[in-house]
Amino acid sequence: AQLTVRDALNSAIDEEMERDERVFILGEEVAQYDGAYKISRGLWKKYGDKRVIDTPITEMGFAGIATGAAMAGLRPICEFMTWNFSMQAIDHVINSAAKTFYMSAGMVNVPIVFRGPNGAAAGVAAQHSQCFGAWYSHCPGLKVIAPYSAEDAKGLLKAAIRDPDPVVCLENEIMYGTAFDVSDEVLSKDFILPIGKAKIERAGKHITLVAFSRAVATCLDAAKELSTIGIEAEVINLRSLRPLDFDTVMESVKKTNHLVSVEHGWPQSGVGAEIVSRMVEGPGFYHLDAPPVRVTGADIPMPYAKTLEDHSLPQGKDVVRVVKKLLNVQ
Amino acid sequence: LNTEATFDTKPFKLHKLEEGPATTVTLSRQDALKYYKDMQMIRRMETAAGNLYKEKIIRGFCHLYSGQEACCVGMRASMRSYDAVITAYRAHGWTYIMGVDAVGVLAELTGRSTGCARGKGGSMHMYVKNFYGGNGIVGAQQPLGAGIALALKYQGTDGVCLTLYGDGAANQGQLYEAMNMAQLWKLPVIFICENNGYGMGTSVDRASASTAYYTRGDYVPGIWVDGMDVLAVREATRFAIDHCATGKGPMVMEVVTYRYSGHSMSDPGTSYRSRDEIQEVRQTRDPITGFRERMLSTDLATADELKDIDQNVRQVIDDAVKRAKSDKEIGLDELTADIMSNPIDTRVRGVTAFDTLTHKRIGPAVNS
Numbered sequence: 001a002q003l004t005v006r007d008a009l010n011s012a013i014d015e016e017m018e019r020d021e022r023v024f025i026l027g028e029e030v031a032q033y034d035g036a037y038k039i040s041r042g043l044w045k046k047y048g049d050k051r052v053i054d055t056p057i058t059e060m061g062f063a064g065i066a067t068g069a070a071m072a073g074l075r076p077i078c079e080f081m082t083w084n085f086s087m088q089a090i091d092h093v094i095n096s097a098a099k100t101f102y103m104s105a106g107m108v109n110v111p112i113v114f115r116g117p118n119g120a121a122a123g124v125a126a127q128h129s130q131c132f133g134a135w136y137s138h139c140p141g142l143k144v145i146a147p148y149s150a151e152d153a154k155g156l157l158k159a160a161i162r163d164p165d166p167v168v169c170l171e172n173e174i175m176y177g178t179a180f181d182v183s184d185e186v187l188s189k190d191f192i193l194p195i196g197k198a199k200i201e202r203a204g205k206h207i208t209l210v211a212f213s214r215a216v217a218t219c220l221d222a223a224k225e226l227s228t229i230g231i232e233a234e235v236i237n238l239r240s241l242r243p244l245d246f247d248t249v250m251e252s253v254k255k256t257n258h259l260v261s262v263e264h265g266w267p268q269s270g271v272g273a274e275i276v277s278r279m280v281e282g283p284g285f286y287h288l289d290a291p292p293v294r295v296t297g298a299d300i301p302m303p304y305a306k307t308l309e310d311h312s313l314p315q316g317k318d319v320v321r322v323v324k325k326l327l328n329v330q
Numbered sequence: 331l332n333t334e335a336t337f338d339t340k341p342f343k344l345h346k347l348e349e350g351p352a353t354t355v356t357l358s359r360q361d362a363l364k365y366y367k368d369m370q371m372i373r374r375m376e377t378a379a380g381n382l383y384k385e386k387i388i389r390g391f392c393h394l395y396s397g398q399e400a401c402c403v404g405m406r407a408s409m410r411s412y413d414a415v416i417t418a419y420r421a422h423g424w425t426y427i428m429g430v431d432a433v434g435v436l437a438e439l440t441g442r443s444t445g446c447a448r449g450k451g452g453s454m455h456m457y458v459k460n461f462y463g464g465n466g467i468v469g470a471q472q473p474l475g476a477g478i479a480l481a482l483k484y485q486g487t488d489g490v491c492l493t494l495y496g497d498g499a500a501n502q503g504q505l506y507e508a509m510n511m512a513q514l515w516k517l518p519v520i521f522i523c524e525n526n527g528y529g530m531g532t533s534v535d536r537a538s539a540s541t542a543y544y545t546r547g548d549y550v551p552g553i554w555v556d557g558m559d560v561l562a563v564r565e566a567t568r569f570a571i572d573h574c575a576t577g578k579g580p581m582v583m584e585v586v587t588y589r590y591s592g593h594s595m596s597d598p599g600t601s602y603r604s605r606d607e608i609q610e611v612r613q614t615r616d617p618i619t620g621f622r623e624r625m626l627s628t629d630l631a632t633a634d635e636l637k638d639i640d641q642n643v644r645q646v647i648d649d650a651v652k653r654a655k656s657d658k659e660i661g662l663d664e665l666t667a668d669i670m671s672n673p674i675d676t677r678v679r680g681v682t683a684f685d686t687l688t689h690k691r692i693g694p695a696v697n698s
Contacts, residue, residue: 024484050484056514061473061507068477071462072414072491073697074484095467096474103455105448106668106693108462140669140678164671164698196674243675281683 001187005147006176008154008186009039009115013077015189016161017047020075023161026053026066027079027116036081037117037176063089063114067096070112070166077161080116083132083170090135097166098141113160115169118146119213119264120302120313122174129302129309131265133212136168137241137274143195144241146170148216150180152239155193163195170241172214198245200252204232207258207323210249210275212238215262221316222262226323233323241271246278253284258326259292264313267296290326295319334358335628339562343554345545345582350553351569355561362621362630365407365560367639369399369618372423374647375432376591379422379439383595387655388439391466392453395423397590400617401524402427404563405492408571412487414462416475417494419454420524420589421464424494428461432650442657448692449659450668469502471495472521476508476580479519488575490518492567498529500543509547509580518574520567521547521582524557526589531602544584557585558615588615663690671695 017023024047029036031044031054044052055062059080066078080086086093093114101109120129137144143165147153153171160167185191201216202223209219216237223233234252238245253259259279261272272294279285279292295314302312324330334356342350376394383392395402398420406427409415417424425435430446438445438456446456454466462478465471475493482489495505500523512519523543527534534541544552551573555566563585570581588611592599599608612619625631660667666678667690676689 053515056507056510058507058510060504061476061511064470064473064504065477065480065508065511068416068462068474068479068491069481069484070477070697071474072478072481074481091467091470092473096465096470100463101671101693101695102669103447103451104457104463104693105450106671106691106695107447107457109671109695109697111697143670143674164695194674278683 001182001184002179003150003182003186004177004179005150005153006037006039008150009157009171010041012154012157012161013040014043014046016158017043017051022073022075023077024051024053024074025077025079026055026062028055028057028081030054030079037173040079059085059088060092063092064096067092067110067112070097070110071100071108075111075161077113077115080114082128082173083116083118084128084130086114086132093136093168094139098139101165102141109164110166111164113167113169115157115171117173117176118170119172123304123306123309125304126301131263131297133170133241133263133265134270137244137271141166142242143167144170145195145239146212146241147239148175148213148237151182151186152193152237154186155191156195156239159192159195167195170213175214193239196240196243196245198239198248199237200234200248201237202233202235204234204256206231206233206256207260207327208234208236208249208252208256209260209262209319210236210238211262212241212271213264215264215314218314218316219262219319222319222323225316225320229329231323231327231329244274249275249279250284253279254287257287257289259288260295260319260322260326262295262314262319264297267294267299270294270296272296293322293326295322331632332359332629335630337561337624339559339565340556342566343544345552346549347551347553351565355565357561357630359630361407362625363639365403366621366625366636367643368403368427369560369621370640370643371432371646372399372426373618374643375426375435376422378436378647378651380591380595382436382440382651382654389441390452391419392439392595393420393593394589394591395420397611397617398524398526398557398587399423400560400563401557401585401587404560405567407564408567409492412460412489413571414460414478414482414489414491415494416462416471416478416491417464418468418471418496418499419464419466420496421454421456425456425458425461425464429458430456432647433653436650436654437657440654441659442654443660444653444657448664469495469499469504472499472502472505473508476512476517476519479512479517480515483518488518490520490571490574492520492522494522494524496529497523497525497527497534497543498532498537500546501538509550512580513550516577516579519580520570520574521550521580523582523584524587525584526587528589528593528602530593531597533602544582547582550580550582552582552584555583555585557587558617558620560617560621664692666690667692671698
């Protein structure tokens, strides 16, 4: 069967709300409008005002209210219309949600999911085009997931809603409408993916490409092209940024001896910087035959004009170029 | 001795309310003795905390509640067992009144294993059932409290969340975001401004275009209360809980009080106010002295009884101080305890790539 990422997220929320009375969703336009990006479509009609709550445009306030509700025993799903607006509320994500369990010596855990579209959309300029993967995965006390496919979206979001700790779910608006082939298992109400486990999307032996979210598609495009010239790239979909499944990356590099990380976020202190650091500061260093390399978004605020925007984000051809360089292939 | 007595409180000021709490209040001897003991306990505990800080046994921040005791004691007196509280960083008195004993508070301040957060929270982060802290971010507790109220309502109880903040935090934007949603959704939350006159060293007049904090909820009804009178606080809280618990939505309560100490231990508290001002409050408005006089003048207690209580309190605090000094800090194995309630990957990086520590689970994780 085919399933879009949007429907996968929608059914994940629907199934978990059906399963657990404590689960509710709040955010801007989640109820009567059916969701700004239609992720919550149909939920208000099904569950009503109590469990599908439209908020005013006050991110700090409703993120705080959602976090307080989680401290007092509910299981909120707090939707940010996009993650860009979470900066208004980041204090509650970090200081209120992520740190309380530790500060209370294990008494008050905060079972909340913060979710929404992350990263660059199309033609929306600098304030609406930013990846928060590095920001949130920096912080102990949070779990951070970044689904790529419909299978990821459904399995990871359901796991996040059932998880007793705060989870940040970084979706991608451009992927919402993309349909993926999925098995019957994925469509089942019991389908859960483990947080903190990466997936090898494509096996290969010459080089390891590590990515999350939409950049997985960038890598798969590149891998396809590379295979035409005899280079078999292994593509790892991280799925989670915290905990980060570095074991899977390491196992792959032991085989390929080459590492490229690919992300749409900025380079400095990014997710790729973390992956490369972990590879070179430990035994991974000795498995490498060439320097590990990052492919990232360009180090600029996102411009509006199409050609400029296209050159701000990594494309498959950029990955191909880097791989050829590393493998010394013309 | 009398078994009860009747007193008049200062008139309450009302905002968007037809009627307010009763200004004639009845006090039983039993309650009187309890309030007196609790206020004395908090006063002595804070004095002990101040001394431990000066001895450099308490580290970091330490904000004392001395002068404000009638606020938490009066409010607690009207709370039901299932009502909740969240407050700001001046949390010691509240922690005690919500059920943590003096050892639990003082040993937390000294960072010892017998502290109520095992020494991991410190002065601003103490928790106990129905008490959600101690929050170190000025104003963050305001929407959190509204969210706790949302949960109480969602779960079908008539519980109320008392959400406290100072006059400084009364100007935070998120208070008004929280009030707006609380009023729209009729959340059972009392937004309580403990107005002690100063946000750090900035007096209310220099920080707030309107210092009538009980009116600043605009469409949210409000009450002004003499926060130095435990009975006035108790009555106003009873009134506010009734209002919230019967589905009428939130309420604002301004309790006017005073802090004797500086903002924190690093502030002598004398550059922005005069010693005379502090002295005058101590002599004319002290919440404990005033209450003691009322008890004695109405024969609710004898001077000897109150002296016995004072001695008992002193003993409890002295013993607690000894424990807070002699108990041990938690072991290094707990450095990586309870970061997550479900840690998934139990490896935690220490300060270098060569130090991999192991996550440990200890606490009860009440929301699992």
